[in-house]
Amino acid sequence: MISILLPDLRGGGAERVNIDLAHEFVRTGHEVEFVLMRPHGELLNEARKSFSLIDLAAPRARNIPLTLARYLRRRRPDALLVAMWPLTVIAPLAVFLSGHRCKVVVSEHNSLSLQYREWGLGHRAALRTSMVVGYRFVDRRVGVSSGVAADIAALSGLPLDAFDRIHNPVPSRPKLSDEAIQDAEVLWSAPKGARVVTVGSMKAQKNHPLLLGAFAQMSRPDARLMFVGTGAGEADLRALADDLGVASQVIFAGFHPDPTPFYQTADLFVLSSDYEGFGNVIVEALACGTPVVSTDCPSGPAEILEDGKYGRLVPVRDSQALADAMQDALTTSHDPALLKQRASEFAPEIAAKRYLELLCP
Template sequence: MKKLLIILHDLSAGGAEKMMTRLAGALVDAGNDVTLLMLTGGGINAAHLDPRVKKIELRSPRTSRAVPALARFLRDNRFDAQLAALTHVNVVAIAAAMLSGTLARLHVSERNAFSHDKYVNPDFMVRLAYLVAPFLYRVIPNPVICVSRGVAQDLVDTTIARRQDVTIADNPVLDNDFREKAPGLPSHAWLLEKSSPVIVAVGRLAPQKGFDTLISAFAALPDRSARLIIFGEGALRARLFDQARALGVADRFDLPGYTNDPMAEVAAADCFVLSSRFEGSPNALVEALSTGTPVVSTRCPHGPQDILIGGVVAPLVAVDDPRALTKAIDQQLSRPRELHRQARIDAAARFMNASAVKTYLAALLGSPSP
């Protein structure tokens, strides 16, 4: 049994937080003693944390101010491996590991396309972390764990990081028995009692997700009875509603907020769309594939091309091309829902907990076994 630590800022509703929650449970299943430490604390994903995982909250007022407390914790509690996630957390973890003498056991991970993600958060300390991080990645003893080949290559192509400074581990997106599990009941009325085709998307209401392009594509669909639901929270809510009203589709469009069971909503839909401008390894796309529901995705950097095998499993369209997105969605809605269903499920299987945790254990411990 190995003693492992995962370091995050909190357990909010983001994809990285959700994946680290799942990874913690999967590492316990693999026979390890796992602690998940939050630099601040709280968050909606805390409710989904496996009870076998020890939870620590430093309650720092800001992530950037957590270095002393984290250094003390690392000095007092020795782990076989320490894993930090997200760039600004990585920088804090590196500083704390240096102060505590545990840098040799620290691993950091990048969850998104670095060259795009560094422009998302305007906070000065976060921007500073993105500026400093590549220099730290060049000198720390362990390679940066990236969630996809694209994320790894982007880090090498756009920063001073070298190929030997990165490695790859898949996200643990799905339960090992996902094929046998029946989907839960959807919460949305349009999915509970369908009277027309329903398109679903899931993600933060932020520019990265390209939901403005999706709404434009939806408004141009030939089927004027089709409906669009986007599950998620974010700053663009009012703007997206305004766009739907301007395009005359507000009565067939809804933003119901965060959903506790996105796979239940997607499983009941007629098509799932990933309209992102960039990603790391889109977990929502993997979850959608696992339900067998038809999907459409942009060919965004990075992840969809790998997950969808270059468009063999499902259509890939150019980023910010509403006409191409309209055509792809219309084609999916026009075909039998069961067409290529098994191929979609099989493509998702790579991201089962048991498979993904082996890649993490290999990266953390140098061996696939715990």
């Protein structure tokens, strides 16, 4: 049995990745169980339909070692796949306390030095120290992009060759029902030709204000900008849209477990992040044959787009460059088949095979 340890199953990239991996693990004959600090999140019900879920009832990280150790002694999994710091450094301690030996593979899904750069010296010291110690007691360490692997190697003081790079899995886009397409069309409420979509949580990392500003600079009354996702920054974005005079052109679609209808009915996908771990949403857009404009942020977009071969890359936090690239992309023809072919290189079976080589050698 493979146990997958996560904080919860909110609608984030790492959570989606692990559900997609779990489906592939089961398809190849493995039993999978999700182990959660707390049982909540937008993806919880989806996971519950296919997998066993264990609630550790551990609201804080300090509660994890003993509760996870008890779980390991009771369930005795063959392998433990752990995602996201600090779980990636706590899990090895829990395994030691449990007395149960199993393969421990940890994966980081973001550039931690950037994610926690505003948290102060004390937190950064704790981050580094915990990784220096904890990473030495796991079997394998995974970064989801070359940039993430380099970042966590530097933080932990381990050589880069101590880390495996495994790109995130992104399933092929399913054929949509007419009803799903129609629902998306109703939300757009504008003809095709200048529909811009972005997908992701509304948090500082995604820099949605940059995208909103660039959209306003385009000065295209026929254009529409759709935000698919929710988060703490939504109220500020709505206020900014009013201030910029584009509120009537901006659509807040909310969270959708499967944003495929919005990719497929859009003319352009844009990622405006200051940093990423990988950028699953870029691959999701490519899989629908939708052109992409992205900031060339660390790390992932340039790897996915092969330095601009499969989409446009612009400097981070440059609203004029982003506006120009969006305008150009909307007026240039694209080859959907080429974009879909690139997306197919991130198929779940490819990533799952790599993980299984680490978990069950």
